[in-house]
Amino acid sequence: MKISNCFLPVILILLSACSTENSRHYDAQKLLAEKCAKCHNLDMPPKTYEDEKAPPMMAVAFHVKDFMPVRNPADKKPAFVAFVTDYVLHPAASKSFCDKQSLESYGLMPSQKGNISRPELEAVAEYIYDTYTKEVFLKKMQEANAFARLPEGERLARTYGCFSCHDTAGRKVGPSFSDIAGRYRDAGRISESIENGSRGKWPESRNIPMPPRHDLNASVCRILASWILEQKRP
């Protein structure tokens, strides 16, 4: 017992050394999407809980981390990687950290042996460990709450990428929304420009065109236009 305890740190160092190797060799994010997303929802937090074939990856990561019996915090990641790697290749009800009820409703995970290699899995497990953290989750929830509190027009402008070329007050590639609001009084004209694009009306943009957005319906353009008008400097 004493001897194997002595070797433990060495084994852990070896484990973590080969783990870094793995993350360098594999695109773990892509593997996760290719190999696991058809059953596990990868969004954090999941946007829907409907039609679930398996618990969301966030839930898997959180409860495996919570219930994993390790004494030393430094052992947590290697133990997590070892558990996930083993579980995906050799799932068993006796090993699962899932409660009995969920296990019954989802059914046991089918072994992914032959579908993903062990080193690929180690890279995926590490990625899961690092990505699905309580800190990232909290941050995302705060961002989602802040986003939900924005006016509808601004939410649409952020959703449709308007802020990559515009800002509310400062110039970017395109004029600021407050400058646009200062020039027009009529939301209808702004709405038309959003739909059909614009070119040459703003000298500072040096003839760079704004691409048309025929994909946005009239009511979306109208909401965007009204919001832009409200950005007028007092």
Ligand code: HEC
């Ligand atoms: C064919 C569907 C399917 C695929 C593909 C799949 N899983 Fe699962 N997985 C499940 C189901 C269902 C469960 C819940 C039942 C269980 O724990 O066995 C589960 C559970 C798990 C658990 C155990 C959670 C616990 O509480 O013990 C881990 C870890 C896991 N999956 C990781 C993965 C990873 C990583 C991949 C991709 C390499 C993957 N799964 C691909 C269906 C799938």
Ligand code: HEC
């Ligand atoms: C690729 C960069 C880019 C994106 C993305 C972009 N714009 Fe523009 N936008 C511009 C440029 C450049 C101009 C100035 C064009 C000109 O000189 O007529 C402009 C001008 C405008 C104008 C003024 C048009 C006019 O008639 O005076 C409005 C309104 C506008 N953009 C709204 C939007 C909205 C809303 C979105 C998101 C749906 C958006 N833009 C996305 C680059 C962009």
